[in-house]
């Protein structure tokens with residue numbers, strides 16, 4: 096549970112407690128290596144002597160290598176008693192020495208300070224003691240929290256584990272049940288105490304003064320080297336040359352300072368929100384208004400009825416919200432957020448799993464919906480830099496090193512130059528001595544050799560080049576948040592594209608629906624408005640997340656085209672809810688009331704509950720109630736293979752696969768629909784035992800610029816790859832149409848099966864993809880060769896005319912069971928279909944592992960992680 100009073104050190108943690116080193120989040124991108132240090136008087140005195148002896152140069156070295164501060168002034172000690180901690184990130188890019196703080200707290204959870212019984216029985220606070228014999232621990236509580244801050248995150252000392260860990264909030268180890276039980280909010284005492292622990296709910300981006308930026312820039316090793324070179328040239332009377340280099344460097348520093356400052360100001364302005372007051376539940380006392388900056392995890396906020404921009408991550412517990420998440424995902428389709436539910440008491444809350452119930456910081460709540468006068472309440476789970484928006488800011492402020500290999504090579508190159516310089520210097524020294532050269536002249540000449548071999552103006556030239564490139568890109572509407580990436584973009588050799596909305600148009604065209612009755616497909620109906628009254632028509636009318644904003648119907652383009660095709664009308668909740676139930680959010684009915692005349696009741700369907708679409712489950716569902724019926728219905732729509740697996744097998748036509756193939760091979764986007772009448776008593780699991788209703792077939796045209804762009808990339812020898820959530824056949828068809836796969840190229844489709852009861856070993860299968868044909872003419876059989884899949888892929892030649900088309904399932908089977916095939920998949924894979932958002936990101940990382948410099952172009956929520964992971968990510972909007 097979230098609150099756990101830790102009043103004793105768990106058995107066995109004493110030895111862990113004596114460790115001076117620890118790793119937080121091992122194996123992840125957020126891995127941090129910690130080493131504890133405490134002050135050492137003797138070392139400090141020696142250090143200051145050294146400072147005097149080196150005329151302060153050692154301080155400069157310390158500035159470049161902060162870890163030296165620990166080695167030269169302090170001694171290693173167990174983490175529990177450290178004064179400072181040396182923190183290194185996974186990539187070694189950011190190293191910092193941070194101070195350990197003690198914060199007073201009244202929270203049980205953080206009564207975390209440890210006391211140790213000294214040999215004489217007195218209690219000390221453990222801060223000075225590291226003797227094993229003194230670790231005969233007694234539990235006392237001093238109300239102090241031991242912690243340190245690194246890159247805006249706080250790490251606290253966990254008494255039970257005897258280790259530092261990230262400060263947890265309600266987004267981890269918290270059950271959904273607990274969140275529901277928290278609706279009374281916090282008392283002002285609790286809020287005050289948490290404020291000291293979590294800090295203010297703000298993302299304040301520091302904009303450094305020009306003077307500070309200048310000092311920081313000039314103190315970098317390259318500029319110091321440059322200053323030394325200029326001084327040397329002045330002594331050597333190279334006045335013009337020194338003057339030129341000085342001018343170029345001053346220009347480059349000036350330009351780079353202006354750019355850095357401008358970017359920081361832009362970032363600060365983008366991230367800052369107007370500080371307003373917000374209503375929060377105040378324990379049993381009702382509601383109080385507090386500044387948003389004072390929100391803490393556990394607060395229960397009232398989402399304003401007129402909408403707001405969220406400044407924290409909060410979980411909805413009552414009411415619904417329509418949110419514009421474009422700031423986080425780039426997708427401007429309004430998203431419906433529903434209150435948190437849970438299957439069982441133990442279900443843990445997670446912002447990723449429960450994202451349809453979470454309002455994320457930075458997103459705009461456009462509308463709220465509530466029943467009667469009830470308030471729309473949300474429990475705050477994360478604040479400040481820990482929010483989704485805070486993570487984004489941190490990713491910009493502390494970017495992951497771009498290309499470790501590039502930096503390693505650069506260092507090797509400089510070392511090589513240094514060796515060359517030393518050889519040159521040694522040779523010259525010998526020659527000067529032989530010729531009895533004058534000492535002053537000799538020193539000047541020798542140092543000059545270094546400045547000849549290592550060009551001092553190189554960084555200045557590179558900065559000017561980058562700034563120039565950045566401005567050119569800006570003119571083309573391309574904005575770059577990390578300028579060094581521009582250099583990498585020149586080396587991109589693989590470019591990945593999302594399909595829907597990136598290679599193809601955002602909008603879709605209705606092709607028709609293929610109704611299914613008694614497990615038989617009927618003729619396609621190209622005008623869905625002509626469908627008779629029944630579940631299929633109702634599924635098209637209700638199974639969506641459309642909403643009205645400013646009198647206009649808004650939502651997913653797929654949902655919009657589907658709903659508009661049947662010519663129905665959508666009405667958002669009105670005052671009159673008596674006809675259905677007390678809960679009555681949205682009503683749909685045919686435009687023309689004459690359409691279904693002769694019925695006893697008007698044809699009206701209420702959407703009682705929505706389970707909004709999620710890429711990871713590839714479907715959405717709604718629970719509805721039709722006037723005149725005494726039961727509710729569930730309608731599901733989504734990826735055909737997902738929906739068919741939720742249907743009763745006897746309701747799915749025997750030629751389902753064949754008909755599906757017939758459309759997808761043409762590049763149509765196919766969605767399946769299903770339905771079930773619900774029992775009066777709704778059980779927990781509703782998306783099961785469904786009746787298959789038919790297929791919705793949509794056309795998705797290529798964007799006019801797609802084919803030329805793919806050709807340009809191919810001409811430049813840049814590999815093009817498609818990573819999509821859509822079906823493999825549709826993806827292959829689009830890949831052929833846009834020229835990613837040329838007309839006569841061979842495509843091998845790779846399918847995968849994880850181990851199951853029947854087949855204890857994982858399998859992969861392959862089949863040759865056929866070329867597109869007329870949908871009406873494709874015959875039943877598609878050839879496939881199973882079992883041999885592994886061998887076939889293993890021996891597959893890396894011919895340019897053979898492409899692999901890999902399904903998401905095959906990708907995960909290969910990752911988990913046949914990792915040795917992954918290089919081949921990465922080199923030959925052109926189409927990756929039915930990929931989940933996580934798999935998209937994983938593929939980008941795999942390509943990077945095999946030395947590809949990867950670009951990614953995507954349009955929305957399911958591409959965010961992949962865009963972040965790529966060397967260069969481009970969000971199409």
Ligand SMILES: Nc1ncnc2c1ncn2[C@@H]1O[C@H](COP(=O)(O)OP(=O)(O)OP(=O)(O)O)[C@@H](O)[C@H]1O
Nearest residue numbers: 593594595651708710713715732733734819820821
């Ligand atoms: N609004 C929706 N309602 C129900 N099912 C949907 C909806 N949108 C997409 N789907 C189904 O879920 C699948 C996965 O969707 P996802 O958004 O992850 O990828 P995509 O849109 O198909 O392709 P891409 O990754 O290229 O954008 C789709 O192929 C489709 O079958």
